[in-house]
Amino acid sequence: MTDDYIKHKYDPILHQKDEWPVVKLSKYRKEFIKLVAEASKERILNFTGHNVDLLREELETTLYREKMRIKQNPWVVDPDDDNEFWSGVKSSLVQLTSESNLSTEAKREGYHKILYNITTRYAEEIASSFKHSHYKATRRMVTFGFSRLLNAARVKGFKSLFSNQYTLQDKIQIIGETDQLRDLSSKGTIVMVPTHFSNLDSILIGWTISTLGMPPYIYGAGLNLFNIQIFSYFMNALGAYKVDRRKKNLPYIETLKTYSSKAIQFGCHSLFFPGGTRSRSGKIESKLKLGLLSTAIEAQRANYQKGMNDISGKIFIVPVTINYHFVLEAPSLIQEHLSLTGQERYYKESDEFSTSYKISKFLVKFFTKGSDISVSIGNAMDILGNYVDENGSSLDRHGRVIDTRDYFVSNNKISVDNQREEEYTSMLGKRIVEEFHKINRVFSSHLVAFTAFEILKNKNKKLDLFSLLRLPEEDLVISYELFSSECERVRQRIFELRDEGKVHVAPHLKTDIDSIIKHGLQNVGMYHARRPLIQNTSGEIITEDMSLLYFYHNRLDGYDLEKLF
C-alpha cells in the first residue's frame, strides 16, 4: 500500500451472476426472514440441549427483560405493538405452564411455537429494508449535495453552483488496496471491518463503497441511530440491518448472529464495526467484539459444508481504517471513557450528535472548511487472517498457497466444533487489530497531539492520568523550541516504523517540521469550542482542553512511541 492517494474514477462492478445478492435478498425478504427465524430457533434449541425446562426458563427470562425494556427504556423506533406482542407471549406461557393435562410432547411443541414467534419477530426487526431504487437515489443525492457544498466553498462566483472542479474524493481520500477489493468483491464475499470513531463513519463507508463501484454492503447499525431521522434515511437506503443493544437476551443475540451468518452465506458483502461501538478513548480498537466476527467464520465453514470450495464460497476479511483530524463527538466520547475508567466524577454532556440540525451544521462546516479525511483499505485476508493473493488464494507466511478449508477438517472431513471456531474468532480478532495499526495513516494533527501530551506527561511524571488531566492551565505550556524538536523526534520514529511496514503516513508529514506543526495545530480537533491545542500570542503551545488533547493523542497509542520520552 502506498502512502499517496491517486484520485481515480471507479466504474461500477458487475457481478458474475446476473444479480447482486443484496438485491436478490431484498426481493426474497420474506423467505429469508423465515429461513433466519427457523435456523435461529434450531440454534437456541441446541443451546438448551433440547431440554424443555431450560427452554421455558430462557423464554421467561426473555419475556421479563423485554417487559422491563418497554417500561424503562422505550425508544421512538420501537414498534407500536411491542407491548401487545409481549403480553401475548406472557399469556401463552402462563397457559402452557398451568395446563396440567397436556402431554409432554404437546407442551414441547407449545414452547417451540412461542420461541419461533419470538425469533420471527426479531428477524423481522433486524432485517434490512434495502430498496435498490432508494439506494440509487440516496447515492446520487449524497454525491450531488456534497459536491455542491464543496465547490461553493472553493470556486468563487455564481458558476460555483455548477462547478465540478472538486469532488468528494478530494475531501475524502481513498487509499490502499482498492483494486484488490473491487476484484474480490465480484468473485467472493467481502466482510469489511473498519475502525469506528464517529457516527459519521457509517455514512462515510457507505459512500466509499459506492465510490469504489461496489454494490451496497449490509451492515449492523445500532438501532439508536434510527432514532435520528437523517441517519435513518441513509441507513435504510444503504442496506443496514438493525442491532438493538438493549436486547441482550439469548433469542435476540442468536437471531442476530444467524441473520448475519445467513446473509454472508447468501453472498451479501457485509460490514462490521468490530470494536462494537465507537472508540471512546480515541485509541485504535485493541479488543474486538467477537460475536459478529464469529458469524463470518461460521458462514465460511457452512459454505465449505455445502461444497462451495472455490472462490465463490470464499469469505474475505478486509480491514479499513478511517483517519480524521477531527471527531465531532470527541468531547462526549472522552468524557464517557474517563468516567468509566477513572475516578473523575461522572457528568453527562449532551450528545453532540443528537439532532439532525447539529449534524447538518457540521456537514456544512466540514465541506466548506478544511480538514480532510482518508479511508485506508487494507489487504484482504481469509477468515484466519492469512493474506490472499490476486486469485483469492490464502498464503502462509512463506508465500505458500494453503487451503482455508483445511482449518475445518478433521479426519478428512469438515467437522463442526464451536470451541475451535471460538478460538479462530479470537485469532482473527488479533490479526485485524494488527492490520489496523499497519494501515492506520498518521496525520499532522495526530503527531502534534501525541507529542504535546507526552511532553506534558513527562513534565509531571509523578501524576497519574486523572491528576494530569486536572492540571491548571498555567502548568500546561510548552515552549515552541522544545515542542518542535520533540515533534521532529517523534516524526523520525514514525518514518522508521513506516519503513518497517508498521504504519502509514499522510504525504503532508514529509514537509518541514514547522509547516507540519502549523498544519497540525490548524487541524487538530478544529471545530471544538475548546481547542485541544493552539499556539498563543507569545508563540508557546497551550491547550484549552486537556481531555480532548488526550483523546487525539490516543490515536498513536500502540506504537511504543511513548518510550521516546
Add this chain to the structure above:
Amino acid sequence: MAMTSKNFSKKKPVGVIGIGSFGTAIANILAEKSHVIVYARKPEVVEEINLHHTSNGKSLHEDIEATNSPEYICQQCEILFPVVSSAGFREVMQQFAPYLHPYHMLIHGTKGLSLLLPKGKTLETVDKIKRENIATMSEIIQNETVVVRIGCLAGPNLAKELLKKQPAATVIASKYNEVILEGQRLLRSDRFQVYGNQDIIGVELSGVLKNIIAIAAGALAGMGLGENAKGLLISRGMVELIYLGKALGGSTKSFIGLAGIGDLVATCSSNLSRNYTVGYRLANGESLDQIIADMDEVAEGINTVMLIKTFVENAGMRAPITENLYKVLFEGFKVEEALGYLMKYPFNVDVDFL
C-alpha cells in the same frame, strides 16, 4: 498384542518426530493403540528401528515404522508429536513446514525455550531480552508453520520409568478441546492417566522452569544434604517458578497442577533426570564443560537458566535461585557459595501468590 484388538481400522497412523529417550517412550505408549510412524533424521537410526525394532538400544514396539522423510510422515499422519530438543526445534519445524497443513495437529513434548533475537544478535551481544524474544515450543510451531491446533505434553514423565511401563500421568494442554480429546484418546491406558488443561503457555512454562529447580536439587544432593534442604528447595523453587511463570504469561493454577508441582517433585527427587544429574556432578566439583561432554542428550535446564537470568535482569525482577545457579554454571561460583548466599537472602513471606 494382536492387530485386531487395536482400533485403528479407519484412523490414520500417528507420527512422532524425534526419537530420543522421551520420544521412544511416547512412541511405545502410542503404539499400544495406533500404528505409529517415527521420524528420525539419521538413516542409520531409521534402519535400526525398521530392522531391529530398537532405538539406541531401547526396544521399540514392533508396529513402529521409521522414516527420514518429513513429507511422508506429514502425508500419512494427521496428528504428530514433535519430541526434539529445544535447540533443534525451530529447524525441524522449518523443515516440516512445507508439508504441514491447517488440518494437522501437533502435540509437542519439549520442555525448553527458544530465543527469538533480531538478525545478527546473539544472547551475548544483545543488551536485553523481553518476553517477545522468548518463544515456547508452541509459539515456534505457530511462527514457523500453518498449524493452529497445537498442544503440549507435560508432567512427571521420566522416560526411563515410562519405558519400564510403570504407572504415570501426564497433562495435555491446548486451547482446543479437540486436541486434548484426541491426545487423551491416543495416550490413555490403564497405567497412563491423561489430564487436560487449556492454559498451554502455563503448562509449557511449568515443564521448562522446573528444570532450573531440578539442577539445584541435584546440587543439594551432590553436597550430601538431606530431606530438609530438599523440602526447602522445592517449596522456595515453587514460589520462584510461579513468579517467573506469571511474568511470562502462565496462570498460577497450571503451576500448582501435575505439570508444575507434580513434575517438580518428580525431577527433584530422581537421579534419573538429566537436569538433576548436572547439579549433582557440579556439586562434586566437575565443570559444566566436562558434564556436557559426556551426556548423550541435552539437559534443557542449562539453556533455560541462561535465558531466564537475562530476562529477569531486564524485567527488573529478582529470581534468587536462578541467578545463583547461573553463577555456578557460567561464572565459576562454588555450589557452597551460592547456597550460602541463598540462606542469607531476605525471604520473609512464605507464600504470596495465592
